Amino acid sequence: MKKSGLLISCLLLTAFWALAEEKTPNKSEFSIQSRAASVSGTLSGPETFNRLFNPWLPVDLTCSGSGFSLSVTGTDVFYSVYEVYSPIGENLVATLESSDFDAYLWIYCDPFDPSDPFSNAMYGDDDSGTGLNSAFLPGDGVFLEPNTSYILVVTSFSNDATGDYTLNVDGDVVFGSPASIPVPLSSWAIYPAILLIITFFVIRFRRII
Numbered sequence: 001m002k003k004s005g006l007l008i009s010c011l012l013l014t015a016f017w018a019l020a021e022e023k024t025p026n027k028s029e030f031s032i033q034s035r036a037a038s039v040s041g042t043l044s045g046p047e048t049f050n051r052l053f054n055p056w057l058p059v060d061l062t063c064s065g066s067g068f069s070l071s072v073t074g075t076d077v078f079y080s081v082y083e084v085y086s087p088i089g090e091n092l093v094a095t096l097e098s099s100d101f102d103a104y105l106w107i108y109c110d111p112f113d114p115s116d117p118f119s120n121a122m123y124g125d126d127d128s129g130t131g132l133n134s135a136f137l138p139g140d141g142v143f144l145e146p147n148t149s150y151i152l153v154v155t156s157f158s159n160d161a162t163g164d165y166t167l168n169v170d171g172d173v174v175f176g177s178p179a180s181i182p183v184p185l186s187s188w189a190i191y192p193a194i195l196l197i198i199t200f201f202v203i204r205f206r207r208i209i
Contacts, residue, residue: 038168049114054124063109065118079155089146093170096134100163105134110149147178
């Protein structure tokens, strides 16, 4: 009796996650009005991963991967990755647009490991953009620390989805690695340098005269 009850519970839980990921009519028509930067690409193989499912509940935005679960519909999806950063620190505003497939956008703290999708997972979105496009909205609170690498993962809702896409970011977000920050020269290092320069010219001057 206990075994049958446990089996029924497992089946109900599986059905719940499957229904939770079913497509629902999109009520948002968000799009970026001013695109700071954008890249275009094609979603294709051969690399795939089991993407996560982002529930309709608040999740921890500290790259802990908590609050998410493995997707039961996107178990073997293609993906592309892009490194981004913000020089000043800001909430990420981004859209993933495609007319070829149902877009799904994720952000990870660096690094992203497709074999361990929970590790460093920060946030994901399915349909907050126009139609079946993805969007990170200003109010989502996806904050990028200054000059810190993050990984945007372009993927799809369903397995075997391929096609062209455009990934847009707003604000001061930059595609690529953070620029090297110059290390300020200590005054204790400046004084010996000045002394060496003065000594050099004094020696040269004495030799001339």
